[in-house]
Amino acid sequence: MNVIKRVAEGDNKALEELFLLYGKKVFRLALAILNDRFLSEDVVQETFLRVQQNAKSYQFRNSEREWIMTIAHNIAIDILRKRKKEIVQEEISYSEIPDAVIDGDNDIGFLQLIEPLNELDKQIVSLHLISELKHREIAHILNMSVSAVKKRYERAIKRIANEMEEH
Amino acid sequence: MKKTEKYLKKLIDEMPEYYGDIHFSVDSDCIDPVKKRGNRFQIKYSFAAICVLILLISVPVAAKLPFVTERMQAMPQEEVQDLADMYNALHIPADLFSRPFSEEERVRMKSLREEYKNGIFPDEDILIVSGNEQPDVDFYYNRDTGMFILPDSRELTDEELRQYIDFSHKVDYSLQTQYALENHVSEEDENNYDITDLEVPEEHKEFIQACLMVLGINDSDLTNLHIEKVHDDANIRYSYQTDTKILSFSISPGDFWMEEYESEEMETDEGTDFMKPIDETQNYKSARKALDMMCGDEWTDASAWYYCLSISEGYLQNDKYAYIFVDDKGKDLWFSYRYGETYPCRIWISSFERFTDNLERAREHGLHERLYERLGVKIEDHLIELDIETGKILTDY
Numbered sequence: 001m002n003v004i005k006r007v008a009e010g011d012n013k014a015l016e017e018l019f020l021l022y023g024k025k026v027f028r029l030a031l032a033i034l035n036d037r038f039l040s041e042d043v044v045q046e047t048f049l050r051v052q053q054n055a056k057s058y059q060f061r062n063s064e065r066e067w068i069m070t071i072a073h074n075i076a077i078d079i080l081r082k083r084k085k086e087i088v089q090e091e092i093s094y095s096e097i098p099d100a101v102i103d104g105d106n107d108i109g110f111l112q113l114i115e116p117l118n119e120l121d122k123q124i125v126s127l128h129l130i131s132e133l134k135h136r137e138i139a140h141i142l143n144m145s146v147s148a149v150k151k152r153y154e155r156a157i158k159r160i161a162n163e164m165e166e167h
Numbered sequence: 168m169k170k171t172e173k174y175l176k177k178l179i180d181e182m183p184e185y186y187g188d189i190h191f192s193v194d195s196d197c198i199d200p201v202k203k204r205g206n207r208f209q210i211k212y213s214f215a216a217i218c219v220l221i222l223l224i225s226v227p228v229a230a231k232l233p234f235v236t237e238r239m240q241a242m243p244q245e246e247v248q249d250l251a252d253m254y255n256a257l258h259i260p261a262d263l264f265s266r267p268f269s270e271e272e273r274v275r276m277k278s279l280r281e282e283y284k285n286g287i288f289p290d291e292d293i294l295i296v297s298g299n300e301q302p303d304v305d306f307y308y309n310r311d312t313g314m315f316i317l318p319d320s321r322e323l324t325d326e327e328l329r330q331y332i333d334f335s336h337k338v339d340y341s342l343q344t345q346y347a348l349e350n351h352v353s354e355e356d357e358n359n360y361d362i363t364d365l366e367v368p369e370e371h372k373e374f375i376q377a378c379l380m381v382l383g384i385n386d387s388d389l390t391n392l393h394i395e396k397v398h399d400d401a402n403i404r405y406s407y408q409t410d411t412k413i414l415s416f417s418i419s420p421g422d423f424w425m426e427e428y429e430s431e432e433m434e435t436d437e438g439t440d441f442m443k444p445i446d447e448t449q450n451y452k453s454a455r456k457a458l459d460m461m462c463g464d465e466w467t468d469a470s471a472w473y474y475c476l477s478i479s480e481g482y483l484q485n486d487k488y489a490y491i492f493v494d495d496k497g498k499d500l501w502f503s504y505r506y507g508e509t510y511p512c513r514i515w516i517s518s519f520e521r522f523t524d525n526l527e528r529a530r531e532h533g534l535h536e537r538l539y540e541r542l543g544v545k546i547e548d549h550l551i552e553l554d555i556e557t558g559k560i561l562t563d564y
Contacts, residue, residue, distance in 0.1 A: 027185035037183060044185055081234060081286035110178035118325070119287060120278050129175055130182075144281070152278070154168065161171040 004064055008055035015052055022065065023048070025131050026072040032126035033076040033119075034083070035111055043079065047072040069131040070141045073123065080119075113160050121156040124149055234286030238333075239340040250341035253310045263314040263546070267482075269322060276328050283336075289329035308334065371423075375405060375416050377461040378425045378514045384414075424515035444481050445488070447473040447551055451558030453509055454490035454502040461500065461514075469494040471555040472519070477547050487512070492555070493519045526550065 006014035023044055030043035050071050058067060114122050120142070127138045135153065139146040268276070279287075294307040305318035306327050315331065317323060323331070405416040417424040455471075475488035489503040503513035526548055552561040 023185055028179065028182050031182065041185060077285055109181055110175060111182070113175065113178065118278065119282055119285075125175075129172065130179055142281075157168050157171050157175075160175070161168070164171070164174075 002064075004051075004055050004058050004067075007052060008058070015048065018051060018064075018068065019048055022068050026068065028130045029069065029072055029126050030076045032111060032114060032130060033073070033123060034080060035115075039079050039083070040076075043072055043075050046075050050075075063137070065131070066133055066137040066140070069127060069133055069137075072131075073127065073141055077123075113163065114156075116163060117156050117159065121152055121159075124153050125156050125160075128153060235284060235336060238286075238288060239336065242337065242340070246337075247341045247344050250338050251345035254313075254338055254342060255345075263312065265314060265316045266319065268317075272323055272328065275325060276332065279325060279328050280332055283329065283332050287329070289326055289333050291326075291330065293327075293330040293334045306330075368418075371403070371405070371416075371418050374418070374423045374516070375425075378414075378416065381457040381460050381514065382414075382510055424513070424517070426513045426515075445475055445477060445483055445549060447553065447560055448558045449506075450504045450509060451490060451553065453504070454492075454511070455555075455558065457502055457511060457514070458492050458500060469555055471553040471558070473549070473551045473553055475549050477549055489513075490553075491519055491522075523550070 003014045003017055007018065026047050027040050027044050030040035031037065034040055034043070047068065051068060054071075058064075114125055117125065123142065124138055127133045127141065128135065133141070135149045136146050138144075139149045142149065294302060294304060295310050296302055296307050297309070298311050300309075305316070305321075306323060307316050308314070309316065403418050405418075407414045415424075415426045417426075451471075451473075470493045472491040472493065473488065474491060475483055477483060483506065487503050487505055489501050491499060491501050493499045499517060499519040501513070501515045501517060502511040503515075504510075505512050529548075553559060554561055
């Protein structure tokens, strides 16, 4: 039986299976969007909470990966928006957490390379390379045309390649 | 590109792992998420995480543009009023720009508009100046002329483009708000029903249905008919919503007007295509067909005209132009097109004679010359008579 159907019927093991399959990708996608480990972990929690709550309404029109990544992406964007308005900052006090735990600033590599991209390009690159979604699926999530997604993706990769060459 | 992708995927494998797990205890009516962590800071972090969770869950169901709506509604009433008054005092047909947007700016603006919908707003507002003020910056808006001054020797930055997008939304919102306040829009008027069910003047129904026929839209595709009385019973606006557009029909004595908008945002005339050359015939056949569909054999001794504004020799000032069909009955039919589209975005019935009188008055008062002297921008009206059968150019007005 399809794993989401089993989640809809209250099967916790099915939810854990989904988590094992997609948890890491959800976390890394959120990290790419938010560049914040703690908020990204909350995205993971919230994503699977919503997967469980909404499993009954899953329509099977899109793949389970696309569905889950759409949920994760929307949550991350919500947080990004709220962070920009500094609402979330009022709730979380980073000063209480020792520096050793806040290693988000130490993340190098992929996050650094996508940092110069604008928000939309970051999302497109992350959804394709981290979440392993097709351009068609990304277009659906971001409400763009497939050609626009492809074009932006290509330009973003070229830009990253140029940055790598320069440094 | 493949090489870069391969390298990026390798870096992705080296990204941080997620060290928590999830454990949902399923109660029949509630879900209790509990994090299990080996981290000694678990308690403090869990509290913070729950605060975030509650915040997320308590966000109300969003409208189509929740972020933008929220931003607009947060504007002080004084600012809303000022923007509406400012815009209403302008007597120009569209926004003016000191130079065209470049291709690169237009491409960036498209993605910035999408980001704007997702709540990525500018850090500051666009600078607005009055009269002959000459600020030290090279990007600003002149409220007396309705002109955006763009820098000559560089591209606009993302922040500046965001400011422009934001300003456009604020002006639209202000005008809509002022309109709603002045006309006391009644919620009772909002209903889903076919216009043929309504007791409205027959000529209103005919005009609306004729426009729908030209646009190839079925009555059944339209929902959310909203009717507003503007000032009095003789001035009415009918607005329909489809999946992607708003169709607005405005009726007043002597004028019938149809306009379509994208339902998620009102596109302003930003001059995105106005480096396209003027082409008097590009949609003439479409306009002529629309005329036949709407009027059939009722037209006698009609003449055909093309009208646009140009900002430099041979180029459109914005992306719209119009074909006008003038007959001897005094109710002349106008079809306006966006450059590159094959169906009219505006259809209206209005007096051509009144229009040409206004053009004459504008020339007598030297409106365009004043703009040129002040800002160095050459704006011209192009009104050209066409052969009604073939669309070929006959004369310049």
